[in-house]
Amino acid sequence: GQSxxxxxxxxxxxxxxxxxxxTYQTSGFYGLSWYQQHDGxxxxxxxxxxxxxxxxxxxxxxFLSRSDxxxxxxxxxxxxxxxxxxFCAVREADNFNKFYFGSGTKLNVKP
Amino acid sequence: xxxxxxxxxxxxxRTGEKVFLECVQDMDHENMFxxxxxxxxxxxxxxxxxxxxxxxxxxxxxGYSVSREKKERFSLILESASTNQTSMYLCAGTSGSADTQxxxxxxxxxxx
Numbered sequence: 001g002q003s004x005x006x007x008x009x010x011x012x013x014x015x016x017x018x019x020x021x022x023t024y025q026t027s028g029f030y031g032l033s034w035y036q037q038h039d040g041x042x043x044x045x046x047x048x049x050x051x052x053x054x055x056x057x058x059x060x061x062x063f064l065s066r067s068d069x070x071x072x073x074x075x076x077x078x079x080x081x082x083x084x085x086x087f088c089a090v091r092e093a094d095n096f097n098k099f100y101f102g103s104g105t106k107l108n109v110k111p
Numbered sequence: 112x113x114x115x116x117x118x119x120x121x122x123x124x125r126t127g128e129k130v131f132l133e134c135v136q137d138m139d140h141e142n143m144f145x146x147x148x149x150x151x152x153x154x155x156x157x158x159x160x161x162x163x164x165x166x167x168x169x170x171x172x173x174g175y176s177v178s179r180e181k182k183e184r185f186s187l188i189l190e191s192a193s194t195n196q197t198s199m200y201l202c203a204g205t206s207g208s209a210d211t212q213x214x215x216x217x218x219x220x221x222x223x
Binding site: 008030031033035041042043044045048050087089091095097098099100101102103104 | 142144146151152153154155156159161167169201210211212213214215216217
């Protein structure tokens with residue numbers, strides 16, 4: 001099975017940088033994904049790491065270290081619209097049709 | 112633009128009723144999923160389907176069943192709704208080996 005741990009809530013100010021961590025215990029997976037969900041909305045895909053290292057997409061970057069069973073999402077130049085919940089997710093190696101999600105981190109961006 | 116739609120945004124049902132939640136995707140996705148989302152628990156997989164008429168149990172299938180008669184449509188069925196099934200239900204789709212899931216807007220179900 002899979003277990004993904006995230007902090008429940010993070011608060012930061014506009015313009016700052018924030019890192020949301022995801023630690024996992026897994027029997028094997030293909031890669032680590034990140035999703036954003038605004039209140040009342042559907043989760044939307046942000047980033048994916050198939051290999052160890054950093055992936056950058058505009059203000060958002062994601063990192064994976066399989067040896068440390070750890071990943072993170074980095075958000076730079078925070079904007080008020082970044083206030084949302086962020087979920088890490090993995091696709092199981094033994095059954096690639098199964099996805100597991102962390103419990104989510106609520107990011108509060110303050111002016 | 113990719114699209115996953117769900118039949119209702121809000122639904123109120125009574126205990127013991129049979130409930131159908133419908134999901135339709137227009138992306139020709141092979142794989143479709145039903146999750147429920149509860150505060151502090153994230154998204155939990157109920158059932159998924161990798162082809163027409165094929166289904167597999169997720170982590171919390173008890174009290175639910177599914178139907179996939181056509182590739183674009185995946186239905187979640189609550190045979191006899193109970194109050195502990197009050198939740199947000201999210202449908203999603205992916206194609207083949209892709210890791211990106213496309214979610215519908217969700218159905219907030221309240222069972223009284």
